[in-house]
Amino acid sequence: MTRQSDESQNAIGRWEVQLRKGVLEFVILLSLSEREQYGFELISGIAKRAAIDVPEGTLYPLMLRLAKDGLISSRLAEGDGGAPRKYYVLTVQGRELLQGMIPAWSKLAGSVDSLLPGVSS
Amino acid sequence: MTPSFADPAARHRWNAYFSEVGDLLSRAGADAAELRNDLQAHVADSMAASPGGSELERLEAALSRLGRPIDYLRPLLADELIERGTRTYSPVTIARGISYAVMAGSGRAATALIFGIGYLLLAIFAGMAVLKPLWGEHVGVFRNADGTISAGIVARSDGARELMGWWSIPIALLLAALLYVMLTKGLRALRHRR
Numbered sequence: 001m002t003r004q005s006d007e008s009q010n011a012i013g014r015w016e017v018q019l020r021k022g023v024l025e026f027v028i029l030l031s032l033s034e035r036e037q038y039g040f041e042l043i044s045g046i047a048k049r050a051a052i053d054v055p056e057g058t059l060y061p062l063m064l065r066l067a068k069d070g071l072i073s074s075r076l077a078e079g080d081g082g083a084p085r086k087y088y089v090l091t092v093q094g095r096e097l098l099q100g101m102i103p104a105w106s107k108l109a110g111s112v113d114s115l116l117p118g119v120s121s
Numbered sequence: 122m123t124p125s126f127a128d129p130a131a132r133h134r135w136n137a138y139f140s141e142v143g144d145l146l147s148r149a150g151a152d153a154a155e156l157r158n159d160l161q162a163h164v165a166d167s168m169a170a171s172p173g174g175s176e177l178e179r180l181e182a183a184l185s186r187l188g189r190p191i192d193y194l195r196p197l198l199a200d201e202l203i204e205r206g207t208r209t210y211s212p213v214t215i216a217r218g219i220s221y222a223v224m225a226g227s228g229r230a231a232t233a234l235i236f237g238i239g240y241l242l243l244a245i246f247a248g249m250a251v252l253k254p255l256w257g258e259h260v261g262v263f264r265n266a267d268g269t270i271s272a273g274i275v276a277r278s279d280g281a282r283e284l285m286g287w288w289s290i291p292i293a294l295l296l297a298a299l300l301y302v303m304l305t306k307g308l309r310a311l312r313h314r315r
Contacts, residue, residue: 065200
């Protein structure tokens with residue numbers, strides 16, 4: 001592989017990481033809108049379904065901030081093995097924000113898609 | 122929440138990782154213990170969900186997916202330290218927060234750079250006020266022989282004339298104080314907007 005294509009791949013990789021980080025908050029709220037989930041369940045679900053391949057640790061400080069902002073809350077409940085687990089759930093405020101984010105995301109995704117080569121407006 | 126490890130190497134690896142997490146989070150304030158517990162529970166769940174391999178291999182895989190603590194905790198530390206610094210008007214805490222923000226990269230770096238320059242200017246004004254009585258010939262605002270103006274802590278050229286004299290002390294102090302309040306309030310507003 002040439003040096004130029006290596007640089008190009010690196011640039012694409014960096015852009016992709018930033019893009020994924022940018023939508024993490026939205027993806028977390030979407031996942032929690034379905035049902036309450038504990039940390040590992042939520043994160044592995046996001047990694048599988050949304051192919052958001054970021055270090056899993058990135059999610060926890062973000063969850064802490066979402067909780068501080070009143071968008072999610074947590075409660076301790078018994079897990080599968082009996083040890084208590086922390087389950088995250090959307091608050092009313094979080095659900096309202098998500099309802100506003102969904103059309104904004106659809107509009108953005110649609111307008112970017114329309115600029116892709118081979119897609120007529 | 123530490124799992125009961127049969128393999129001492131796995132226990133050692135766990136302890137080393139969470140000791141690093143603990144060291145970093147000791148600067149983060151009230152939520153540190155909660156975050157550490159969340160991360161430990163995550164690694165324990167991640168190991169339990171791994172299909173096979175030795176205890177150490179499953180732990181290594183789980184820690185690798187979690188990432189290096191410094192990488193994912195930097196933005197949090199930046200936010201926490203800047204918040205604490207702006208609340209208590211502590212320049213040292215703010216400077217530490219800004220250094221984490223710069224290392225965290227992306228848009229934070231540009232913001233941190235702007236505020237860093239602001240705080241540098243502040244330090245220059247404060248330095249002028251302190252150094253003027255000790256090194257008066259080189260501190261202040263000067264008109265050079267060629268008509269240009271030099272200000273701050275300067276190497277005074279021949280024929281340069283001082284314009285403000287001792288007034289440069291209260292003016293530098295006033296500018297430093299104004300800049301400090303503006304920068305601190307700016308950082309605080311920025312944090313609330315995020």
